[in-house]
Amino acid sequence: MLMRKVPGFVPASPWGLRLPQKFLFLLFLSGLFTLCFGALFLLPNSSRLKRFFLAPRTQRPGLEAVPEAPGHPPAGAREPPPNPAPAAPAPGQEEPSSLAGPRRRKGWARRTQPPRPREEATAARSGGGSGGRAEAPQEGSPPFSFDFHAFRSRLRHPVLGTRTRGSEEPQSLVQTRREKIKEMMQFAWQSYKRYAMGKNELQPLTKDGYQGNMFGGLGGATVIDSLDTLYLMELKEEFQEAKAWVEENFHLNVSGEASLFEVNIRYIGGLLSAFYLTGEEVFRMKAIKLGEKLLPAFNTPTGIPKGVVNFKSGSNRSWGWTTTGSTSILAEFGSLHLEFLHLSELSGNQVFAEKVRHIRKFLRKIDKPFGLYPNFISPVSGNWIQHHVSVGGLGDSFYEYLIKSWLMSAKTDTEAKDMYYEALTAIETHLVNVSPGGLTYIAEWRGGNLDHKMGHLACFSGGMIALGAEDAEEDKRAHYRELAAQITKTCHESYDRSDTKLGPEAFWFNSGKEAVATQLSESYYILRPEVVESYMYLWRQTHNPIYREWGWEVVMALEKYCRTEAGFAGIQDVYSSFPNHDNKQQTFFLAETLKYLYLLFSEDDMLSLEDWVFNTEAHPLPVNHSDSAGRVGGQL
Numbered sequence: 044m045l046m047r048k049v050p051g052f053v054p055a056s057p058w059g060l061r062l063p064q065k066f067l068f069l070l071f072l073s074g075l076f077t078l079c080f081g082a083l084f085l086l087p088n089s090s091r092l093k094r095f096f097l098a099p100r101t102q103r104p105g106l107e108a109v110p111e112a113p114g115h116p117p118a119g120a121r122e123p124p125p126n127p128a129p130a131a132p133a134p135g136q137e138e139p140s141s142l143a144g145p146r147r148r149k150g151w152a153r154r155t156q157p158p159r160p161r162e163e164a165t166a167a168r169s170g171g172g173s174g175g176r177a178e179a180p181q182e183g184s185p186p187f188s189f190d191f192h193a194f195r196s197r198l199r200h201p202v203l204g205t206r207t208r209g210s211e212e213p214q215s216l217v218q219t220r221r222e223k224i225k226e227m228m229q230f231a232w233q234s235y236k237r238y239a240m241g242k243n244e245l246q247p248l249t250k251d252g253y254q255g256n257m258f259g260g261l262g263g264a265t266v267i268d269s270l271d272t273l274y275l276m277e278l279k280e281e282f283q284e285a286k287a288w289v290e291e292n293f294h295l296n297v298s299g300e301a302s303l304f305e306v307n308i309r310y311i312g313g314l315l316s317a318f319y320l321t322g323e324e325v326f327r328m329k330a331i332k333l334g335e336k337l338l339p340a341f342n343t344p345t346g347i348p349k350g351v352v353n354f355k356s357g358s359n360r361s362w363g364w365t366t367t368g369s370t371s372i373l374a375e376f377g378s379l380h381l382e383f384l385h386l387s388e389l390s391g392n393q394v395f396a397e398k399v400r401h402i403r404k405f406l407r408k409i410d411k412p413f414g415l416y417p418n419f420i421s422p423v424s425g426n427w428i429q430h431h432v433s434v435g436g437l438g439d440s441f442y443e444y445l446i447k448s449w450l451m452s453a454k455t456d457t458e459a460k461d462m463y464y465e466a467l468t469a470i471e472t473h474l475v476n477v478s479p480g481g482l483t484y485i486a487e488w489r490g491g492n493l494d495h496k497m498g499h500l501a502c503f504s505g506g507m508i509a510l511g512a513e514d515a516e517e518d519k520r521a522h523y524r525e526l527a528a529q530i531t532k533t534c535h536e537s538y539d540r541s542d543t544k545l546g547p548e549a550f551w552f553n554s555g556k557e558a559v560a561t562q563l564s565e566s567y568y569i570l571r572p573e574v575v576e577s578y579m580y581l582w583r584q585t586h587n588p589i590y591r592e593w594g595w596e597v598v599m600a601l602e603k604y605c606r607t608e609a610g611f612a613g614i615q616d617v618y619s620s621f622p623n624h625d626n627k628q629q630t631f632f633l634a635e636t637l638k639y640l641y642l643l644f645s646e647d648d649m650l651s652l653e654d655w656v657f658n659t660e661a662h663p664l665p666v667n668h669s670d671s672a673g674r675v676g677g678q679l
């Protein structure tokens with residue numbers, strides 16, 4: 044029956060109650076409910092009823108309560124993060140105080156959100172729906188965040204070391220030299236800023252900028268490569284200029300073709316380091332987004348990435364100049380591991396770590412001629428192409444990343460360690476030679492024949508072998524230290540035997556010549572860092588003053604031959620006392636050469652090797668101290 048509404052008529056409920064009575068009844072019911080719920084809090088902790096209704100807060104995903112490792116000093120016992128202070132939490136990020144809530148297990152990398160779902164990583168891997176790119180966090184979903192304060196509290200040394208600042212004492216020679224290197228950095232930066240800000244490199248002769256085509260349309264390679272060096276040298280104003288440029292002008296919506304390797308080591312490495320040094324969210328977010336743009340490079344039948352990725356179409360290709368035009372290069376696909384593990388650590392997205400772990404497994408499994416790793420492989424068939432082996436260009440940083448993966452994992456990545464020492468044994472057996480003049484060098488191997496030459500790039504190996512010496516089998520440690528020292532001495536000879544006291548791009552041990560270039564096309568020096576990089580490691584290992592002396596020789600030579608009115612430039616012939624300049628201030632001069640020189644004249648606890656490993660562009664990435672207590676979700 045249809046009941047019509049009559050004005051002023053209050054209908055009775057089906058139970059025969061009128062409205063005021065119904066209201067009183069509801070009031071009574073709600074009071075009763077509140078009373079019962081409140082009583083739950085008075086129950087003993089073990090009560091099932093209580094556990095059912097009041098789930099403990101520590102059971103939120105990603106915030107499990109874990110005991111603090113015994114013997115690990117409390118966070119507060121360490122120095123606070125240096126200036127600039129850590130960034131305020133980004134929107135959606137928890138306050139540091141709330142992160143410190145539940146007691147945590149030893150380790151710096153604690154998540155405040157669970158990792159992104161596996162399906163998302165898989166979607167990114169298969170390229171489904173996103174051209175191979177990992178999906179950005181879903182709109183409205185809470186962004187993943189990283190516990191920067193916990194990370195900083197786990198460092199064993201202050202980032203900038205413990206040296207007294209602002210001391211009244213007269214400056215020592217070492218301090219004066221360090222200040223000189225700082226001045227060179229300031230000059231290099233200011234010249235870049237003045238003539239080329241936002242472009243990838245400064246052209247000091249023409250006083251303008253150069254964009255190039257290596258970075259897929261990204262700009263500011265010099266800015267990104269300089270961030271951590273400026274920070275380290277406490278060039279605060281310059282650091283702020285660089286940071287402001289990243290915030291306001293570093294756009295990722297570019298659509299060109301990029302080198303996977305170069306974008307990774309310079310941009311991602313630079314951004315990751317800047318984040319770990321400062322805690323500024325902008326660096327973390329941009330590193331992750333850029334990392335996602337690189338993922339299509341891995342869409343190959345073997346999972347070995349190709350060298351070039353198209354940011355617009357998400358397609359990939361090999362460098363045209365490689366054999367058959369479809370070859371991947373060992374040093375390129377083998378120098379992603381450090382950065383990609385950190386991308387997973389900082390994003391919660393496993394896809395990055397999965398990509399590089401797959402490469403590692405692949406290389407571990409396949410046959411290696413005499414235990415050596417050739418420089419070229421087909422990303423389609425997985426077969427080596429040509430048997431050219433080199434610790435210099437095309438091979439170099441693959442070996443570097445093996446030993447550094449071991450160190451960055453706080454010595455838990457035994458696969459990397461084993462592969463490194465096995466490779467080093469093969470290199471020593473087949474490539475290391477001593478010249479008639481007593482110089483130790485690493486030759487290049489072409490299908491069984493040796494080229495008795497060393498590239499400037501191969502000179503990083505003195506530092507690498509020194510770095511790895513301490514974890515070798517006990518009876519080999521002294522030998523590796525000596526090998527490192529001998530190779531570094533040879534590289535110094537290549538500098539010392541030139542008119543400029545700067546080293547050539549390649550030098551030979553042939554026909555009575557030793558440690559010198561044999562043709563003009565190999566006689567140039569483009570501000571490369573590898574020799575001073577080895578001086579820095581050897582200095583830290585031995586404290587032999589010779590390495591600082593040799594480092595200072597390089598500073599003097601740079602000042603004399605490479606400094607121009609508007610920045611530093613490479614030279615075309617190291618054997619000429621009046622060399623022509625090459626009109627390029629390379630980004631790695633600011634990222635690496637000046638940083639390693641500065642560290643050479645600093646205390647050992649500045650960016651201590653206990654806390655940091657340097658990527659192949661000298662960007663410091665932290666060691667995962669949490670791993671020493673067992674993996675608890677850390678990627679590294």
Ligand code: DMJ
Nearest residue numbers: 440571572573631659660
């Ligand atoms: C840098 O970009 C890196 O060190 C890379 O591994 C090799 N070459 C340059 C510097 O020479």
